[in-house]
Amino acid sequence: MGKAFCDGCGRKVTVAGGVANLWTFGERDGSDGTALSLEFEDGTTKLLCYPCIEALPDEPEPADVEALGSEGG
Ligand SMILES: [Zn+2]
Structure with missing residues (x-):
């Protein structure tokens, strides 16, 4: 595991970890493919x-x- 696709926009992303600490961003603000x-x-x-x-x-x-994938903002 490690490579996957975003369910929102479909871009290829890297899975940072499991389902723990979901909403603890802040120290990582890089949008370099981490999901x-x-x-x-x-x-x-x-x-x-x-x-x-x-x-x-x-x-x-x-x-x-x-809606993320359909609205195409
Ligand atoms: Zn996305």
């Missing part, structure tokens, strides 16, 4: 790159992730 897994209340897990994560609202839903 994080985001788990929703319904059990859905999405892999997202930093630009996509930053584009999501404070309380994202799976539909918000899907």
